[in-house]
Amino acid sequence: MSKRAVIVGNSDGIGLALTKRLLEGEWSVTGISRSGSSIDHSSYRHIVARVQDDEYPGAVESVLNESGSPDLCVYCAGIGELLDISDMRGEERIFRVNLMGMIRTVTRVIPAMAGKGSGHFIGISSVADEILSQEAPSYHASKAAFSNYLEGLALAVRPRGVYVTNVRFGFVDTKMAKADVKPFMMTVDKAVEHLLRCMEKKPVRYTAPGIVIPLVKLRSLMQRIKIM
Numbered sequence: 001m002s003k004r005a006v007i008v009g010n011s012d013g014i015g016l017a018l019t020k021r022l023l024e025g026e027w028s029v030t031g032i033s034r035s036g037s038s039i040d041h042s043s044y045r046h047i048v049a050r051v052q053d054d055e056y057p058g059a060v061e062s063v064l065n066e067s068g069s070p071d072l073c074v075y076c077a078g079i080g081e082l083l084d085i086s087d088m089r090g091e092e093r094i095f096r097v098n099l100m101g102m103i104r105t106v107t108r109v110i111p112a113m114a115g116k117g118s119g120h121f122i123g124i125s126s127v128a129d130e131i132l133s134q135e136a137p138s139y140h141a142s143k144a145a146f147s148n149y150l151e152g153l154a155l156a157v158r159p160r161g162v163y164v165t166n167v168r169f170g171f172v173d174t175k176m177a178k179a180d181v182k183p184f185m186m187t188v189d190k191a192v193e194h195l196l197r198c199m200e201k202k203p204v205r206y207t208a209p210g211i212v213i214p215l216v217k218l219r220s221l222m223q224r225i226k227i228m
């Protein structure tokens with residue numbers, strides 16, 4: 001019997017590449033994204049839904065009702081925009097997608113996994129969760145809350161046989177990489193390899209590439225000193 005996965009935010013980028021890899025590995029996959037999918041596979045089902053819309057929780061619940069608790073759920077949805085002081089209405093949308101969309105997902109999926117006594121939830125965050133940003137404060141703050149919540153949740157559900165992994169990527173070659181300088185940029189395929197490793201090891205926190213860890217901590221420390 002094939003394993004079942006739910007991938008949220010898989011119309012392109014990491015989510016799309018991961019979906020294809022899982023299908024090659026004989027998984028049964030349900031994808032949920034804001035647009036249709038180009039994937040045509042007998043073990044794939046696609047649902048069009050935006051994580052910030054009122055209909056989204058019902059879409060997740062319909063998957064659980066029809067297929068049961070998944071063995072794996074990966075939240076790949078995310079957006080990021082530069083701050084526009086003249087029109088800040090877009091700031092709320094960034095939190096709705098990056099943070100609340102994830103929370104609306106785990107609050108449906110995790111209870112089902114806990115009831116079954118098994119399952120793995122992976123959320124894709126960013127090393128931006130440790131860094132202040134005057135250019136994109138909503139993106140960085142949403143990822144800070146994302147990481148903090150998931151890692152705390154991981155500790156809470158581990159005794160129930162459920163694993164939660166917070167994946168903190170640096171720059172990945174997708175439309176999300178909007179900075180002028182993108183050190184240690186990794187390919188989408190490399191990011192998927194890291195996710196497959198997380199599926200095997202099931203850590204609470206996973207940062208890639210590892211070389212950015214000391215650089216991020218140094219930059220964060222310098223920022224904190226500057227604002228004190």
